[in-house]
Amino acid sequence: NAGVTQTPKFQVLKTGQSMTLQCAQDMNHNSMYWYRQDPGMGLRLIYYSASEGTTDKGEVPNGYNVSRLNKREFSLRLESAAPSQTSVYFCASSGGGRSYNEQFFGPGTRLTVL
């Protein structure tokens, strides 16, 4: 099992450009999440999907959109990138493991917006 995979691993954008971060999990988990991690700020939830077909805003949703394409895939879109969106983005899933609430994280996408 690959677990949680994310693409791309690195990306540099110019202000105003758009892009989509892809995430997929092969653990048959119901819930999926997108976080951003900035120095000194910890992980902040952008959006989450409790189950296939549903999405909800997290702590910092402005400037982002998401799509839960199917049970496996959950994508994050930046419509018009801004320098404040420079961060490391992690996708995670939950619904199994030692605890039902355990979150399994992908390797992250390091995004720089110039």
Add this chain to the structure above:
Amino acid sequence: QKEVEQNSGPLSVPEGAIASLNCTYSDQGSQSFFWYRQYSGKSPELIMFIYSNGDKEDGRFTAQLNKASQYVSLLIRDSQPSDSATYLCAVKSTGGFKTIFGAGTRLFVKA
């Protein structure tokens, strides 16, 4: 106001010592508590979870929970240089899907 607070560190301990990491949370409805370890440049991974007041031991790790004081801690016995990482405290309320993470404590174990 942050909902999950941790000392950012760094916490430096000698090899073989006990490392004590602390976390406080503000939501009294919190029911699930987690400790994740994150090596530099890597993604977080779960090392402990605890739901009930008291202690929970797993190998060299012990999680301690005091809901009355809204306090959760992680003890690492016989600390090893390989334990050097950032430790994230995470808290989840019953019935919700959001897990709130603290900013993390950096631990450095000196050989």
